[in-house]
Amino acid sequence: MESLLVVLTWLSALGCALVAGVFFAFSAFVMRALAQRPAPEAIATMQAINVVVVQSAFIAVFVGTTATSAFLVLMAVLKSGDSRAPWWLAGGLLYVAGTFVLTIARNVPLNDALARCDPPSAKAVDLWSRYLKEWTWWNHVRAAASLAATAAFVQALK
Template sequence: MLQMLITGLLWFSAIGCGLLAGLYFAFSTFIMTAFGRIGQASGIAAMNAINAVIVQSLFLPVFLATTATSAALAVMALFRWGEPGAMAMLAGGVLYVLGMFVVTMIFNVPLNNALAAADPASQEAASLWARYLTDWTFWNHVRTVASTLACALFIAAIAAK
């Protein structure tokens, strides 16, 4: 019974990590570059619109549930250390929680909040937008890599069972 639960959590986490990795990958590889090319006011407006809508979409439950299941898998791995896949479970869970969730909360969300509070047409917004494009995107690269690696590690844990 517990093994079925763990396998289900691994599948859910792998799929959740994969979905979020794909979203972050899109932002890292072309969306942020496109926003940088459309001009400050338009780029800020577009990003603010996305940030307002994303927390009201299916993204948020997937984001939170994947974080919770990844953390749970990391803890379960400690109690099942000698079993096949435990190391991958632990590594995937820790990597995802730290590299995706913690990075989001410490870096990306405060940058989003600062952008939302800015007047897109102001002189202050110009420096904020330039910093946002580099800093937010850098931390998004971290989230992309962490989510992708966590997905792979959860798949490895499934394969080891």
């Protein structure tokens, strides 16, 4: 069991770091580049990204890290006397709540609304303005939560 906990902590740390990197890239330059394009073009591009992302290896990392993080939260509760337990709990809650749940609650509904619009329409252009601000704000939060979770899991490995 001890070896499994070490492996799962490593996998969680690496998964959180990969996800944080993807979210950071979107916050640092992808969304900024899309904001510089005409709205219909940016909308069509983001619609394509949202289709491709769910068919990519990113989803396996995103969901797999949720599973390992949730398991480590359970282990933190069951092994509360273990010196790693507070780090497992912090890392797991940061990732599950601040990344996975936040994605489902905030970013996915915005993506779904964008998917239903016709890029050249006036309604879509209005939606894009709101989408760009809100989606990017929540993405900043997801990036920070994923990075903080990475740090907690790394601390658990000491």
